[in-house]
Amino acid sequence: MAERLWAHSARDSDGLRHGLADHLRGTGRRAGAFGEIFGAGPLAAHCGLVHDVGKGSCEWQRGLIRAESSNGPVGVPHKHAGTWLLDQQRLGILAAVVFGHHGGLPSAARLKAELQFADHHPLVAEAIRRVGEIVPEIHLQGPIALPGWLGDAKVVAADPYALDLLVRMVYSTVVDADFLDTEAHFAGVARAVHRMSAADLVDRYDRRRSELLVARLSEQGPCPVDGLRQEVYEQAVAAAGGPRGIYRLPAPTGSGKTLAAGGFAVHHARIHGLRRVIVAVPFMSITEQNADVYRQLLDRDGEEPLVLEHHSGVDLDGDYANRRWQRLAAENWDAPFVVTTTIRLFESLFSNKPAAMRRVHRLAGAVIVLDEVQALPDRLLIPIISALRTLTERFGSTVLLASATQPPFEVLSPLRATPIRDVIAEPKPLYKALNRVRYEWRLHPKPTLAEIAGEAAEEPQALVVVNTTKDASRLHQLVEQNRSALHLSTRMAAAHRRDALAEVKRLLDAREPVSVVSTQLVEAGVDLDFPVGFRAVAPADSMQQAAGRVNRGGRLPYGRVIVFDPEDGSKGVKALYGAALEATRDRFGPECAPDDLDALEAYYRARFDFHNVEHVGQEIQKERLAHDFPRVAELFRMIDEWTVPVAVPYGDVDELQRILAHLRSGIPGAGVQLRALRPYLATVPKGAAIRAVEEGLAAPVVGDLIEWLGDYHPKRGIEITSPDPQELVF
Structure with a gap:
């Protein structure tokens, strides 16, 4: 019966079952190709080869036939055999890759207990024997090739979290390869692979950017900040010639940061032969806008899209993943240019579940652009920055940290000994040249939301940004008592937000009256240009980001930004922002605006201290060292x-x-x-x-x-x- 072992049930189209030998070799081949990018091809291939060895037992094979007729689950565990094999082959914690390829990476303690169970389980030995007859290569003939740094004690000591990331990367290759091979069986054809890589995109990107700039000039005329935007872009492209590593792009709002970051990424990819650019932003509204910008630059009608936008966030893991197609539907970021959210990126990297983690290996050998990095949560900065450092030092990636309000991450422990290269050599003159607003303060006495609504309604064009959807809804209703107003929050469908933003831009361009009430989703990356903006008190970086929607094109001598502390605003704002708000109140006000770069750096340092960033982040780091993957996923909540x-x-x-x-x-x-x-x-x-x-x-x-x-x-x-x-x- 050994030659008739099956991996999956018959597909509907022709009734053919999926042979186990074909599935093991197909998964191993795919996983190995994914792992080559970070020097772990043989390791990933072997883990893929043995992942379903447990399906070789007679009991599992009988269960598959029963399930085929009843349309139910097989009901026979199959992950212990491959897990036991990897442990016997001295691969240690990497055996977790096979044990967790369906349910999720286990803790080291759970893995040890399951291996003890496997030692005495008759199905394990039976499955290994039967599969070994048709796939003899599951038995290694010698030591398996591992990434070179893994055997270097100095390297491991310098970055003890690298092994954690290696396990995650190899797990990702196996899960993605398993899903792709399974999908190919049930679909009857393998999914098409993108022919182009990020390294192929430079000419298309630069040519289309020039065409769009010419078109904008002919429609709207020259903009006072055009020259500075060109300067930022040229510096970004020049910096792209540097080595792989961590880069910083501090660029004020309205300086063309989105185009400059993309330009850096594609040029850097070509110079270093990298396959993928992954742009991550904090809010879905920015994802939608940035993806549209990059589609205009890179996609062409009638051709396969090059830009993948991924932010839906539908959870296909855990208790929900009771259907095979749900797991297969998870995005794997197989595109040369991906636009996603920081939530999706880091939830994948620190998860332990297969649907989320199948895309993690795409971060290796990629240019990762983290836009609006000031929005990363303080309590997670240590594990996030630690992982970014490891990605650049061990997995061939480059990270670009982009923000108008750049935090001094170099003061945090993971980056103190790591060089950070600046894309803009002298940012202060650029910020001074692009200083386009003056701040006004409504703090004492505190105004009511109704008073702010009345004041905003008197302005021909005004943007009001508040901290909660509750305040946005109330304030919008108050403004509409005086005049028609538009509203923006994630309680609206993405297409609804897009339509509202298009209407806002139309009214602004036509110089027609327009009032907009929004949550902070409008603050970063959204290309709006108001003469006046109102911002409820928030952390300094948020207030400066809101100011970036005011006099964005520099057509006024100065725009006005009114900072207000609403008497009747949501009471949970202090708890929501915590020390960041206290650090802001201590440092900013009528005597010091949020666009003071020196004050902003001092604010971040104080905020990091107030939030005890180093200590809080170490809890996750401790669990990473202990290889407690479920606990890390539980603690890492964005x-x-x-x-x-x-x-x-x-x-x-x-x-x-x-x-x-x-x-x-x-x-x-x-x-x-x-x-x-x-x-x-x-x-x-x-x-x-x-x-x-x-x-x-x-x-x-x-x-x-x-x-x-x-x-x-x-x-x-x-x-x-x-x-x-x-x-x-x-």
């Missing part, structure tokens, strides 16, 4: 994990229903459908989502995705109440 995606009836409702029906059906091709769903997605707090389902205002779809069945306001989107101030942001 803000979007308080929310879930919601499909809302905005736009083509018939198309939305078709997509949702496809997702609910379990028909193959769900990855394409999840991408098509993006324009319809808003977000709501997890608690509110649970209540909405219980009350019949929403219905589950797949994973943690829900369909909104309640009212949807034509300007404000989903309107909900929540007692938790942390659920009110964005």
